[in-house]
Amino acid sequence: MKCPKGRIDDAFPGLAYSPQPADVFLGRWYGIMEQHTSTPTRLSSALLVGSDEVLLYTRQHILEKQGFRVSQVAPTDAVDMLLSSPPDVIIACHTLTTQEADLLVEAARGMSASPALIGFTTELAPRPTSHPFDGTVWSLASPEVFVSKVHEVLQPRSRVTSA
Numbered sequence: 001m002k003c004p005k006g007r008i009d010d011a012f013p014g015l016a017y018s019p020q021p022a023d024v025f026l027g028r029w030y031g032i033m034e035q036h037t038s039t040p041t042r043l044s045s046a047l048l049v050g051s052d053e054v055l056l057y058t059r060q061h062i063l064e065k066q067g068f069r070v071s072q073v074a075p076t077d078a079v080d081m082l083l084s085s086p087p088d089v090i091i092a093c094h095t096l097t098t099q100e101a102d103l104l105v106e107a108a109r110g111m112s113a114s115p116a117l118i119g120f121t122t123e124l125a126p127r128p129t130s131h132p133f134d135g136t137v138w139s140l141a142s143p144e145v146f147v148s149k150v151h152e153v154l155q156p157r158s159r160v161t162s163a
Contacts, residue, residue: 044154047081047115048072049104050093059091062143063150075100079107087115089154094120094139105133116153 046068048056056072063070073081119133134153
């Protein structure tokens, strides 16, 4: 598709592109986010793990707006944080190395009450890993898609856990 001069959003209408600061960008989404009807029945906790502080801040702000208790941590401290304060959902940023992501998933799956796992990816078709996530979100997806995926993986369901 040929991009009209200066109008990337016309060429790619599904992408939420904005050259503005994160707070202004997030402000555009609040109307959509407030319409989300599937709110947690209790205050759910989320642990964001990644290396990019701006991405972590943005995702934390999105989830807090939806009523989640959110912590963020660097990959080097993720396992310690996971063990000291187990969250309901772990969200792994695409900035993690494969080794960091595998270590995080292995630690989470080894817990007696394994939290849900979401992985952000830069790939349109995510590659399988040795320890798959419960859900994946494309890194350029809208905040609405991100929040929907978090609610989806937190829905009660039977999960296979290792004995």
